[in-house]
Amino acid sequence: MKYLSKPLMTKNDLNNDAVLPYDIKPIDIFNTIEKTHNFFFDLNNFLVEQNYSRLEDLMLGNSFAGFLSEIVVKNMADATDNLERNIKIGGYPDLIPHNKYLNNSVLRGEGIEIKCSKQRGGWQGHNPEVGWILIFRYSIDSETQPITERTPTEIIEVLCANLTEEDWQFSGRSETSRRTITASIIKSGMEKLRSNIIYSKS
Numbered sequence: 001m002k003y004l005s006k007p008l009m010t011k012n013d014l015n016n017d018a019v020l021p022y023d024i025k026p027i028d029i030f031n032t033i034e035k036t037h038n039f040f041f042d043l044n045n046f047l048v049e050q051n052y053s054r055l056e057d058l059m060l061g062n063s064f065a066g067f068l069s070e071i072v073v074k075n076m077a078d079a080t081d082n083l084e085r086n087i088k089i090g091g092y093p094d095l096i097p098h099n100k101y102l103n104n105s106v107l108r109g110e111g112i113e114i115k116c117s118k119q120r121g122g123w124q125g126h127n128p129e130v131g132w133i134l135i136f137r138y139s140i141d142s143e144t145q146p147i148t149e150r151t152p153t154e155i156i157e158v159l160c161a162n163l164t165e166e167d168w169q170f171s172g173r174s175e176t177s178r179r180t181i182t183a184s185i186i187k188s189g190m191e192k193l194r195s196n197i198i199y200s201k202s
């Protein structure tokens with residue numbers, strides 16, 4: 001069935017001249033994407049065999065994006081030699097240098113933040129964070145009917161940049177507001193990211 005198929009990948013979609021920190025190679029990004037696709041292929045086939053829907057059809061958008069981010073972080077840590085997953089709940093960033101922090105846990109440290117989004121831009125965080133960020137942009141089909149004709153969820157683009165505080169716009173809130181405090185990447189940050197594309201599906 002189409003919706004349980006695995007996205008096709010080619011190394012021709014890698015930019016081997018991309019700039020990456022911590023001795024990460026573009027092939028490490030490729031392997032991370034491939035392993036993530038394999039995970040959802042195996043998981044969704046199991047779920048459907050048990051008469052459930054695919055995971056992305058069970059979860060709300062923001063919940064799925066958060067779950068996808070966790071899988072990407074774990075797979076990135078596995079694909080690279082110099083990075084570990086930051087196991088501190090609420091810690092920044094998601095990936096930290098190997099053996100730099102006790103028990104691979106730090107509230108605020110150095111490393112790489114991971115963001116998964118289906119949006120082309122306007123990416124947000126809770127705070128204006130200074131440092132490296134990797135954006136994994138994915139496509140998800142939640143509208144095609146019947147469901148079995150939906151295309152599999154796929155990571156279609158990966159961008160990387162070293163952002164400064166000036167690349168963010170902070171949006172606070174009034175004392176009576178319950179809106180989540182956010183910071184958005186502005187034009188200067190977008191230009192940095194767009195000038196350093198690591199993977200882009202043809």
